[in-house]
Amino acid sequence: MKVKWLGHSAFLLTASDGTRLITDPYVPGSFDGAVGYGPINEACDGVTVSHDHADHNGYKQLPGSPKLIQGQGEFELGSIRIKGYSSYHDHHQGANRGSNTIFVYEMDGLKTCHAGDLGHILPEDTVQAIGKVDVLLVPVGGLYTIDAAEAHKVAEQLGAKVIIPMHFKTPKLGFDIAPVDGFIAGRPNVNKVGCPETEISPDKLPAEPEIRVLEHAF
Secondary structure, eight states: OEEEEEETTEEEEEOTTOOEEEESOOOTTTTTTTBOOOOOOOOOSEEEESSSOTTTOGGGGSSSOOEEEESSEEEEETTEEEEEEEEESSSSTTTTTOEEEEEEEEETTEEEEEOOSOOSOOOHHHHHHHOOOSEEEEEOSOSSSOOHHHHHHHHHHHTOSEEEEESOOOTTBOSSOOOTHHHHTTOSSEEEOSSSEEEOOGGGOOSSOEEEEOOOOO
C-alpha cells in the first residue's frame, strides 16, 4: 500500500492492484484563504469524507467522478473494504462541531484507520469495534481536534504500528492550531520521510510504533 499526503487531512491510498482512494479532500482557498494547499489533481476511484466542513469535503473539486463514501456502515471500493464508525468532532458529543466518521480501510493485508476530525479519546466500545490497526492517520493540531497527547493515546488504544500525523499547522495552513513539533518531541522512532509518500507492507511493519512525518504534496 502506498500512502501519499496531499495536505491537511487528505491522503491518497493506492492498493497494489491500482485501486486509488482519497481521504477528506480539502477545498483550496476555503475559510477565507486559510486552507492554502493547492488543488488536488490526483485521480481516484473513490473518496471518503469524514464530515461536511470545507477543509474535508472537497470531493467535487477532484478530477473525474469518484465514488463518494460517507457515514457509518460497510463499503467496498475495488479491492478495498471500508468501514465507517461514528464519533464526534469535539469533546461534547458533537454539541460544538457536530459528528465525525472514523474510516477503516482493509487493503493489501493492512488495516488502516483515518480518524477524520476526531475530537475526543475513543470510548471503549469504539475501540473494541475497530480493533487493532496497523496504520493510523491522526489529527494532532488540537483546538478543532484532539491534540498531540490525545493523538498518542488514540494510537495506543488502537495498537497502531505506523502513525502518520495530519491536520497540523504548516506554512500552507492559516488555522491557529499546533504544528507537528509537539507530537514528535521526545518520541522514539520518529521518521521524517522528507517527501509526500511512503510505502507500507505487512512484512515490513515496525516492531515498535513508528511515527512517519510526510511532506504535503500540494
